[in-house]
Amino acid sequence: MNDLYHVTAAPHARSPITTRNIMQDVCIALIPASLFGIYNFGLRSLLVILTTILACTVTEYVYCRLMKMKVNPGDYSDVVTGLLLALNLPASIPLWMAVLGGVFAILIVKMLYGGLGQNFMNPALAARVFLIISFPAQMSNFVVEKIASPTTLDYINSGAVALDGVTGATPMAAVKAGETVNLLQLFVGNHGGTIGETSALALLIGAGYLLYRRVISLRIPLTYIVTVVVFALIFGGQGFDVNYLLGQVLGGGLILGAFYMATDYVTSPGSHKGQIIYGIFLGLLTGLFRVVGSGVEGVSYAIIIGNLVVPLIDKATRPVSFGKERAKVEK
């Protein structure tokens, strides 16, 4: 019996892309933004990043052990959640809160709903919103001790200030007021905000990597951002003001949300058409929150609300099977 071979049903070939290396790619793509965050806000950012990642991986490991499930197969999805959560937190956050956020993301949002692939909301964003609601003051303290805490929740409208350079209003607030801002500074990210959201440049470098590796497509991010711009153009009350519109794009975590969180596979639609609808929907919500609302966290709320309608979008946009088009029309 020395000529026995494996017997399985076709196909016998497998693509080299696995869940694990998709998640690794996302981590790699977030490195520039993380490094910029550390440069911009100091080493404490690194501490926050390590804390949330550790909190997420430990929570998943412990949960799997307690539930007698197969222990984390090393797919890096927990690392992605931890890293994204950290990039969505201010560098000054007390570490126990960061831990709480990580535990909430993995335990409540992910594992209790069935683990990887089953969560209906993006765990990192859900945890961020949970922290914002629970600890509004700490979550909006963007300035690492050097500058007094802003009085309102919204750094955009308040006065969170970058470490060097722009003082007074943030770029977004200045934009809103119709003032000219240093767009270059806004683009590079040398201003206040959460650890990972300030530098459009760093985020776009990572996004370029993800696009190149085909981990994400442009469908969701592009429709999302374009919709935000169009919404701001029509309802923003500033008319066609390049400064104002670019400020909308580069500020307020839109780039981070659009490229890294709205594109989360688990919580976004599967079909191309669905993804475009989803992007537009997110854009409308974000625009609405920014223009009409008091402006707190437009992007995060828009995405987690968007997450909730994904099953509906999926249902409505199921592709028509090849060669069945006519049958559909006749019905």
Place this chain on the structure above:
Amino acid sequence: MGKSTFMGGIHPYEGKELTMDKPTTVLLPKGELVFPMSQHIGAPAKPVVAVGDYVLVGQKIGEADGYISSNVISSVSGTVKAIEKRLVVTGKLVESIVIENDHEYKKIEGYGKERDYKKMSKQEIREAVKEAGIVGLGGAGFPTNVKLAPKDEDAIDYVIINGAECEPYLTSDYRLMIEEPEKIVGGLKIILSLFKNAKGIIAIEDNKPEAIKKFQELVSADSNIEVHIVKTKYPQGGERQLVYVTTGRKLNSKKLPADVGCVVNNVATAAAVYMAVAKSTPLTNRIVTISGDAVNNPQNFDVLIGTNFGEIVEAADGFKQQPEKIVFGGPMMGMAMYTYNISVTKTTSSLLGFLVDEAAVEESPCIRCGRCTEVCPLQLVPVQLAILGAHNDEERFVKMDGLECCGCGSCSYICPARKGLTQQILQTKNQVLANRRKAKA
């Protein structure tokens, strides 16, 4: 009308460079030859010889039993040693005729006689194809004479010759296109003579520029035949994809190409038609690729049907080391077997030996990445069908068009969570069809 590609599909590692530039070698069998009576779709053939009979090259040893069935022809001269069940590539035991080769290759009368198809009636042509035991050589094995006799022959607008050969590693069609393109064009012309309103299309993937050039030169004088260059993408050679790409017409699982005015034949089938009609030579040989990283000397052999695969492995200098998996056919739709002690049939295009079984991987949870939906050439939602299948929800499986699946394997190939999507969908599809047959009976 014509397009260069279809929606969906994948780009697996091609592996064709291992064998594509090596000329085909004729390999004569040493041992006994085994002819399963079922090498085609439809009813198995009935043996028309008995143990002890002396048979000749080109002699009919199995006769088509019914309309959808096919003759089986002896490829050697010799004595019938046994008629017994033998293992075939699907893993089943099938009644087979075993012939002891006398190595003299005495031929039946009229073998190889030149004929002018233009002087033959349509009925004579179809009869010649049927007698020669020709079936679809691309792998499906559908009797060609049946394909050439649609209900309304005037409604056929296109005769499509499938030279896509989109399965990785396989180059048997490619070598045929390079070495004997005249036979393929000859076969196409014979088929075209059956359909007065039809145009001929030879579809070739753009990774075969040499073949494209040869055919363009060969058909330059025929206004009725065109070479259609299609993009290299799997499953470009799938019937539904190929008809769509060449004519813009769409087929679903309930339709045959003839329903949209098309007749599709593989290049090797066209060449076999030419040999049967113009040269009175029945189907007794085919080109077989032996390839894969486990094979010492990957190449193509022109072998007699019935030859044991062990002889082909030997002729390719054996394996570098024990392969983990061997596959008959391409890696996407071919069949894995636990042994290569089986014989070459009309439809086995290759033997592939792999040192590492890529499919031996553990499944992980679906991350809803949507890649399976993106690559499905039929725009199905494979992951959902697989879940419905696993839950035995046949009603919703059918409603979601699960029966449309052509089994190309693209979804399983691409799945980063390594789910056995194609496998589950095909299993449920077969289960639904079996239940329907049961309900009918």
